[in-house]
Structures are given as structure tokens and as C-alpha cells.
Amino acid sequence: MFRSGAFVAEHISPIDDQQVQPNGVDLTVDAVFEQVEPGRIGRDDKQIGERRELDPDADAGVPTYRLSPSGYVARYGETISIPEGHVGYVLPRSSLMRNSAMLHTAVWDAGYTGRGEGLLEINHEIELEQGARIAQLVLARADHEDTYDGSYQGENLD
Ligand SMILES: O=c1ccn([C@H]2C[C@H](O)[C@@H](COP(=O)(O)OP(=O)(O)OP(=O)(O)O)O2)c(=O)[nH]1
Structure with missing residues (x-):
């Protein structure tokens, strides 16, 4: 069963009322990266290729990413x-x-x-204000034995 947006909101910060939806919580874009070097997925290991962080255009008042068709990594x-x-x-x-x-x-x-991060696939020029809502997180009840203990645990925390 999927949980309510109000429940999801208890597990996300910072958050404002506008982000809370009936069935989940909207996530904002904080940073956009372009991969510039190859990565590698091995049988027992992996390597994330080097990336370049894009500078949003600050002249617009609100910093704004102007993205051309390509693949980008967005950090929430x-x-x-x-x-x-x-x-x-x-x-x-x-x-x-x-x-x-x-x-x-x-x-x-x-x-x-x-x-965390997600892969933005841009098929037509688009403007994204930094801090704009681009995604929604939903939570479902699930059985599991262990909890997450991988290499991304605690990533990008200040
Ligand atoms: O779109 C997503 C999906 C997941 N995550 C976060 C949450 C998840 O728990 C973690 C690790 O995901 P996954 O287990 O798929 O990573 P992996 O490639 O198997 O690496 P590791 O073995 O280090 O966990 O990354 C994201 O940031 N973005």
C-alpha cells in the first residue's frame, strides 16, 4: 500500500506545504551535472564518471538552467x-x-x-529554475531483511 503525502513529508527535509501532494512529496532540483568522462560498471565494483556541474544563469533573477537536448544528472x-x-x-x-x-x-x-540524484532526459530545450519542483517521491510499505548500507549512504549531506 502506498502511503499518504503527509506520511512521506515526515521523511523529507527541508520541505514546504506546496511540496506535499495527496500521494507523495515533490522534490526540487538543486544542481545539474553533465558527465564528461566514462563510468564503469564491473561485476563487483562500479565507478561514476567525472562530471561537470552546470552554472545556472543568474541574470534572470532566479538562477535558471537552460538545458539543450541531452542527458543530465540532477541532484535533489x-x-x-x-x-x-x-x-x-x-x-x-x-x-x-x-x-x-x-x-x-x-x-x-x-x-x-x-x-539523491536522477537522470534528466531532455528532448527539447527547457528552462528549469534552481529550486523548481521536478519530481515526486512516493513510499510504499515493503518487506525487507537488511537495510541500505551501500556506497551512497549519507551522500550529499551538508
Ligand atoms: O533514482 C534513484 C534511486 C535511488 N537513489 C538512491 C537511493 C538508493 O537507496 C541508493 C542506492 O541505489 P542502488 O542500490 O540502486 O545503488 P547501487 O548502484 O546498487 O550501488 P550500491 O551497491 O552502492 O548501493 O541511491 C537515488 O539517488 N536515485
């Missing part, structure tokens, strides 16, 4: 903690999708805490 502005007994899924905000862009995501494990 919120720290997310997936509670035990749950699994998280992040989906794109529909307005992103309606603008020919997509956010690709993976599984958010019980016990994970951090400011």
Missing part, C-alpha cells in the same frame, strides 16, 4: 530518509514530461538517507 534539494518497512519510488512531475523531458530513476531502499 531535499534530504530523503526511506523508513524501515518501506520502499521509495521517484516519478517525474507531469509538467516535466509534458515538456518532452523525462526523469529516470531507480529503487530507493529502506534505510537510505541522503540527497
Whole structure:
């Protein structure tokens, strides 16, 4: 069973009322990266290729990313903690999708805490204000034996 947005909100910070939706919580874009070196997925290890952080255009008043068609890694502005007994899924905000862009995501494990990332697929030029809502996190009840203890635990925390 999926939990309410109010429940999800208890596991995300910072957050404001505008982010709380009936079935989940909206996530904002804090930083955008372009990968510049190859990565590697081995049988027993992995390496994330080097990235370049994009500078948003500050002249617009609100810092704004002007993105051309390509793939980018977006880092969310919120720290997310997936509670035990749950699994998280992040989906794109529909307005992103309606603008020919997509956010690709993976599984958010019980016990994970951090400011995670998603893959932005941009198919047409788009402007994204830094801090704009681009995604939504939902939580479902889930059985599990262990909790998350991987290399991304605690990532991007200040
Ligand atoms: O779209 C997503 C999905 C998950 N995560 C976070 C939460 C998740 O718990 C963690 C690790 O994900 P996963 O287990 O898929 O990573 P991995 O590639 O298997 O690495 P590791 O073995 O170090 O966990 O990354 C994201 O930031 N973005």
C-alpha cells in the first residue's frame, strides 16, 4: 500500500506545504551535472564518471538552467530518509514530461538517507529554475531483511 503525502513529508527535509501532494512529496532540483568522462560498471565494483556541474544563469533573477537536448544528472534539494518497512519510488512531475523531458530513476531502499540524484532526459530545450519542483517521491510499505548500507549512504549531506 502506498502511503499518504503527509506520511512521506515526515521523511523529507527541508520541505514546504506546496511540496506535499495527496500521494507523495515533490522534490526540487538543486544542481545539474553533465558527465564528461566514462563510468564503469564491473561485476563487483562500479565507478561514476567525472562530471561537470552546470552554472545556472543568474541574470534572470532566479538562477535558471537552460538545458539543450541531452542527458543530465540532477541532484535533489531535499534530504530523503526511506523508513524501515518501506520502499521509495521517484516519478517525474507531469509538467516535466509534458515538456518532452523525462526523469529516470531507480529503487530507493529502506534505510537510505541522503540527497539523491536522477537522470534528466531532455528532448527539447527547457528552462528549469534552481529550486523548481521536478519530481515526486512516493513510499510504499515493503518487506525487507537488511537495510541500505551501500556506497551512497549519507551522500550529499551538508
Ligand atoms: O533514482 C534513484 C534511486 C535511488 N537513489 C538512491 C537511493 C538508493 O537507496 C541508493 C542506492 O541505489 P542502488 O542500490 O540502486 O545503488 P547501487 O548502484 O546498487 O550501488 P550500491 O551497491 O552502492 O548501493 O541511491 C537515488 O539517488 N536515485
